[in-house]
Amino acid sequence: MSSAQCASEYCNQGWSEVLTHMSPYGYASFGVAFGLGLSVIGAAWGIWLTGSSLVGAAIKAPRIRSKNLISVIFCEATAIYGVIMAIILTNKIKAPETSGYYLEDGWDYNGYYYAGYGMFSAGLSVGLTNIASGISVGIAGSSCAIADAQDSSLFVKILIVEIFASALGIFGIIVGIIQSNACEFPTFAISNNYNN
Amino acid sequence: MATPHPTRGTGDLTTFNIQHGFAEALLRGMRSSFLKDADYHHLTQCETLDDVKLNLTETDYADVLADSNAMSPAAFQKVAVEKLVCEFQYLRTQTVEPLSTFMDFITFEYMIENVMLLLKGALGGRDINELLEQCHPLGMFKESTMRSIPTFENSARGYQDLYQTVLVDTPVGPYFAQFLMESASSRSGGSYNVLAEVEIEIIKSSLIKYWLEDFYNFTMKLGGHTAEIMGELLRVRADSNAINITLNSFGTALNEPAMRTSDRKRLYPGFGHLYPAGIANLSDVTDEEELGRALEPFPQYAAVWNIHASGHGDKTIDDAFYERDVQMLELAFESQFHFASFYAYVKLKEQEIRNLVWVSECILQQQKDEIQNFVQVFSQNAPWRK
Amino acid sequence: MAEVPPTRMNQQVFKLKLKAAQGGHRLLKKKADALKVKFRDYAKSIAETKSGMANDASGAYFSLTQAEYAAGNFKQKVSEGSMTARIRVGAGVDNVAGVKLPVFSKYETGASADNQSLGLVGGGKKIVAVREKFTNLLEMLIKLASLQTSFQTLDEAMKVTNRRVNALENVTIPKIEDTLAYIGRELDELEREDFTRLKLVQGKKEEEQKAEAKRKALLPIAPGKENEADITAEYDAGDDTDVVF
Numbered sequence: 149m150s151s152a153q154c155a156s157e158y159c160n161q162g163w164s165e166v167l168t169h170m171s172p173y174g175y176a177s178f179g180v181a182f183g184l185g186l187s188v189i190g191a192a193w194g195i196w197l198t199g200s201s202l203v204g205a206a207i208k209a210p211r212i213r214s215k216n217l218i219s220v221i222f223c224e225a226t227a228i229y230g231v232i233m234a235i236i237l238t239n240k241i242k243a244p245e246t247s248g249y250y251l252e253d254g255w256d257y258n259g260y261y262y263a264g265y266g267m268f269s270a271g272l273s274v275g276l277t278n279i280a281s282g283i284s285v286g287i288a289g290s291s292c293a294i295a296d297a298q299d300s301s302l303f304v305k306i307l308i309v310e311i312f313a314s315a316l317g318i319f320g321i322i323v324g325i326i327q328s329n330a331c332e333f334p335t336f337a338i339s340n341n342y343n344n
Numbered sequence: 345m346a347t348p349h350p351t352r353g354t355g356d357l358t359t360f361n362i363q364h365g366f367a368e369a370l371l372r373g374m375r376s377s378f379l380k381d382a383d384y385h386h387l388t389q390c391e392t393l394d395d396v397k398l399n400l401t402e403t404d405y406a407d408v409l410a411d412s413n414a415m416s417p418a419a420f421q422k423v424a425v426e427k428l429v430c431e432f433q434y435l436r437t438q439t440v441e442p443l444s445t446f447m448d449f450i451t452f453e454y455m456i457e458n459v460m461l462l463l464k465g466a467l468g469g470r471d472i473n474e475l476l477e478q479c480h481p482l483g484m485f486k487e488s489t490m491r492s493i494p495t496f497e498n499s500a501r502g503y504q505d506l507y508q509t510v511l512v513d514t515p516v517g518p519y520f521a522q523f524l525m526e527s528a529s530s531r532s533g534g535s536y537n538v539l540a541e542v543e544i545e546i547i548k549s550s551l552i553k554y555w556l557e558d559f560y561n562f563t564m565k566l567g568g569h570t571a572e573i574m575g576e577l578l579r580v581r582a583d584s585n586a587i588n589i590t591l592n593s594f595g596t597a598l599n600e601p602a603m604r605t606s607d608r609k610r611l612y613p614g615f616g617h618l619y620p621a622g623i624a625n626l627s628d629v630t631d632e633e634e635l636g637r638a639l640e641p642f643p644q645y646a647a648v649w650n651i652h653a654s655g656h657g658d659k660t661i662d663d664a665f666y667e668r669d670v671q672m673l674e675l676a677f678e679s680q681f682h683f684a685s686f687y688a689y690v691k692l693k694e695q696e697i698r699n700l701v702w703v704s705e706c707i708l709q710q711q712k713d714e715i716q717n718f719v720q721v722f723s724q725n726a727p728w729r730k
Numbered sequence: 731m732a733e734v735p736p737t738r739m740n741q742q743v744f745k746l747k748l749k750a751a752q753g754g755h756r757l758l759k760k761k762a763d764a765l766k767v768k769f770r771d772y773a774k775s776i777a778e779t780k781s782g783m784a785n786d787a788s789g790a791y792f793s794l795t796q797a798e799y800a801a802g803n804f805k806q807k808v809s810e811g812s813m814t815a816r817i818r819v820g821a822g823v824d825n826v827a828g829v830k831l832p833v834f835s836k837y838e839t840g841a842s843a844d845n846q847s848l849g850l851v852g853g854g855k856k857i858v859a860v861r862e863k864f865t866n867l868l869e870m871l872i873k874l875a876s877l878q879t880s881f882q883t884l885d886e887a888m889k890v891t892n893r894r895v896n897a898l899e900n901v902t903i904p905k906i907e908d909t910l911a912y913i914g915r916e917l918d919e920l921e922r923e924d925f926t927r928l929k930l931v932q933g934k935k936e937e938e939q940k941a942e943a944k945r946k947a948l949l950p951i952a953p954g955k956e957n958e959a960d961i962t963a964e965y966d967a968g969d970d971t972d973v974v975f
Contacts, residue, residue: 197361204369208376283358290361291680294372461806478806545850552851585851592854611850662800662853698799700922705795709788718799 173241176333179271180237187230187317188273190282194223195200197286202293209297216296216306219289221298222314225281236325237267242333253335259334262271266331270324277320284313290317348562350442354570360681367438368680371689374431377404377675378721379696387703388715395422396704417704424697429481432690442566446516446683448481449559450690454483455516456551459493462542466494482690489513519554523547526610546598549589549611556582556613568681577672577684582616584665587645590626590635591652591661599630617642666719669696671728675719692721734909735790736916744913748906755898762895764827772881781876786870790863797860801853808848812842817865819872824880829887834876836869 160166198219206213240263246252292306354360354607361368379387386399393415400409400420408427432602435445458479465475472494476487484490489510496506511520527542556578563574589611594598594674598608609627613619618626626640637646648668652661676688699718706715720726734740798804822833849857 193358197358200361200365201369201372204366204375205369207370208373286361287357290365290369292612294369294680296372297369298376466805488811545848549850588852588854589850592850592852595858598850660800660855662856665852666800700800702795709792709795711788711792714792714796 172260172333173206173231175264175268176237176241178252178329179268180241181235181271182268183237183271183274184230185231186272186281187278188227189232189280190275190280190317191223191227193279194226194282194284194286195220196291197283198223198289198293201290205293212293212296212303215303216293219285219292219310221290222285222310223282225314226278226285226317227269229278229317230274233271233321233324233328233343237271237328240267240328240331240333242335245332245335246337246340255335256334256337259332263331263333267328270327270331274320274324275328277323281315281317281320284316285310288313301341348445350562350566351451352442352443353354354442354568354683355568355681356568359680360569361618364443364683367435368685370438372677373434373687374435374689375722378692379403379699381720381723381725384699384703384720384723387700390703390707393417393704393708394577396707400700405634417701417708420704421697421701424700428690428693428697431693432482435686443683443686446566446570447686449562450687451482452516452519452555452559453552454480454515455485456483456519456548456555458490459511459516459520460516460548460551462490462493466496470494485514496717505674509686516551519551522554523550526614527548546607546611549585552585553613555610556585560613560615563683565649565681567597570647570684571684572677573676574582574684574687577676577687579616580611580668580672583618583622583642583645586612586616586618586623587635588630588661589637594631604630607656615630617644657709663717663719666695667727670719670721671726674726692705695719696721734913736913736920738917741910741913741917744906746890748910749901751898755895755903756776756896758891758898759825762888762891764830765884765891768826769884772884773879776874776877776881779870783867783870783874786863786867790860790867793856793863795861795887797849797853797856799853800856801849804853804857815839816841817868819875826884829878829884831883832876833880834872836872843919894940902920924964 160169198216202213202216202219206216244251288306288310292303292310295302295306370730383399383403385394386402388394390399391428396661397415397420400406405424405427408423412419412423414423432447432451436444439447447522461479462472462475465472474600475494476490479490492510493506497511497594505714507520511517514520532599560575560578561580563578566574581640589598589608593608597603605627609623612623612626616623622638622642626635629635629638632653636646636649639649648661648664673688673692673695676682676684703715706712723729734744816839817836818839819834820837822835824831828964848854
């Protein structure tokens with residue numbers, strides 16, 4: 149932030165202002181984007197790590213090439229977690245039924261913000277866990293390919309390590325689903341009930 | 345010395361594979377080409393070189409042996425070295441910076457040897473083609489440059505020209521520059537005198553020392569796992585060089601009081617576990633007993649020294665060093681995402697070729713009692729695996 | 731044989747020859763025996779050296795293998811070094827029973843040892859061992875070369891001597907003996923011939939004497955007259971020419 153104080157009332161006072169003034173719909177959509185995007189980055193990263201080793205190791209030991217595709221599939225799974233989460237979250241974003249420029253009086257702002265922040269963080273939890281999971285599966289998969297090329301009995305053992313790495317992504321998606329479960333975008337005002 | 349600064353790092357756990365994953369995995373795949381315990385067992389049971397060749401056709405050497413009619417230990421060695429060089433160059437073409445520079449560094453050691461060979465051959469007036477034949481294929485550089493080394497006339501001026509026009513162009517030129525500079529400061533006369541007067545092994549040892557230091561600096565600049573593992577390998581190599589130089593200088597001119605500080609001390613690399621305190625001690629020792637005392641504070645070398653000093657069995661200090669080298673080089677393969685395995689691969693293959701020559705020589709010379717006295721690579725029966 | 735005139739003189743000459751031949755034969759025989767003893771000595775030490783060398787040579791070459799294992803290939807470095815020999819082989823002469831035998835011995839030229847620092851960064855000790863072993867081997871080789879050459883020269887000399895002994899024994903001496911026997915035979919023959927002739931002459935003379943006696947008995951000569959006959963009548967003066975000295 150620049151040190152010069154902005155005098156105008158429309159001026160943002162800082163990043164907090166940006167965060168608080170962003171629309172919950174925006175948050176929710178960013179949640180979807182981060183959830184999917186980071187998961188795919190994780191998956192792609194993992195496939196890169198595994199793939200380069202797999203291709204290299206398969207030159208001297210061609211037998212590993214189809215067996216070790218499972219590492220690539222494990223990486224791919226993290227992208228699928230992201231896609232699942234993205235679909236769940238997208239389904240939860242509902243446009244308001246009001247047609248006016250402003251939200252109606254008695255709009256459920258609590259639920260509104262809760263849904264926005266909740267879905268954003270659900271997306272982030274899935275994205276960040278899956279990026280970690282994707283990379284760790286990738287590293288384990290890379291070692292798996294190299295180890296398998298040397299000694300095929302090691303394949304299953306390292307695969308278990310990979311499964312554990314892959315489970316990290318599942319933790320993310322479980323928590324993400326629980327997080328997003330409670331998030332319900334209000335579609336109409338509930339002010340009538342307020343007056344009672 | 346101007347150690348080339350790596351243009352980018354090696355990458356860590358998560359990014360190494362982006363640039364070097366393929367080459368590393370390729371190398372790891374090649375690891376399975378090492379002769380196994382069973383292969384060694386079969387080889388040592390052979391009665392004739394025919395049997396050896398027959399057994400080798402069941403290993404990774406099958407293809408290269410099929411095309412040649414090699415039937416002597418020297419021929420086996422030639423074929424095996426050619427195979428190694430072929431693999432190395434294949435690997436080298438798959439690499440990108442900074443791994444390619446790292447691999448070039450591995451070849452510099454052999455280049456130094458080749459340049460020394462050519463220079464000395466030129467002094468003796470030997471035929472260039474004959475000399476090129478003897479050069480180690482891993483240390484080959486531009487042939488026109490190699491060919492022009494022995495063409496210079498055998499005079500002070502000729503050597504001046506040689507150095508200024510040819511040697512500076514070779515990859516190992518900077519080491520020559522450093523050597524000539526250091527020698528010029530302590531000796532009178534130009535580069536000709538230095539090249540003609542100093543024994544070839546001493547020039548070579550000096551150049552190897554500069555190369556080691558340069559390699560070490562480069563490795564340190566690379567950082568990460570590479571610095572950690574390769575640094576350790578190079579430190580140990582520097583130490584064993586220093587110990588070997590000291591031990592082998594006994595009984596030669598190098599051990600004379602005047603030479604001890606002026607020449608021998610200059611051959612000790614400027615890094616390693618022994619540096620600086622141990623090196624300072626080493627430069628004063630005059631016999632084996634003192635050497636043993638100087639090594640006492642360093643448990644890892646004291647152990648190796650005790651093998652030599654006790655003299656029991658037929659294990660010599662060279663065997664002990666080889667054994668430890670193999671152990672350390674194998675460890676480089678225990679960890680991923682670093683460059684040290686490339687160096688380890690070349691060195692372990694060299695050891696394997698040495699073993700192969702040893703076994704076939706033993707069979708040829710009917711020395712069955714000695715046939716087991718080599719250091720196996722990736723053996724399940726290695727002392728450090730028991 | 732036939733060309734030798736069987737005379738007393740020749741017999742004498744050949745007797746001398748036989749004596750000389752037998753003397754020579756005896757001497758040569760002695761020499762041959764001496765050579766044979768020496769020959770056996772040499773054969774024995776050659777066998778010993780050779781069997782020792784088989785071990786030493788394989789040991790030396792094996793130590794080279796060991797050194798190459800420890801220090802890498804250093805052959806080229808050795809061959810690039812200065813090529814002045816540190817050890818040379820000198821030739822001397824030994825005399826056995828008049829046979830000159832060549833003897834080789836090594837001597838150091840005093841050229842400085844180069845490549846001292848070979849294997850500086852590894853394997854130096856092994857290279858020193860190789861150097862020692864090959865120096866030993868070289869010494870043995872020189873010894874063997876010396877023995878072998880002597881052996882051959884001796885062999886040649888022995889052959890010549892034996893041939894001479896055999897020639898004397900089987901050809902010269904029998905020939906001389908034959909000649910002597912022939913001469914003796916011939917001389918005996920001559921003697922016998924003389925004897926018969928003498929006998930014959932004697933017989934004739936006796937017959938004549940008998941006939942004379944008979945005639946004298948038939949012709950009685952007055953006693954005392956028998957000596958009257960002119961004794962010179964029987965000699966014709968013309969028969970004898972004056973002996974002029």
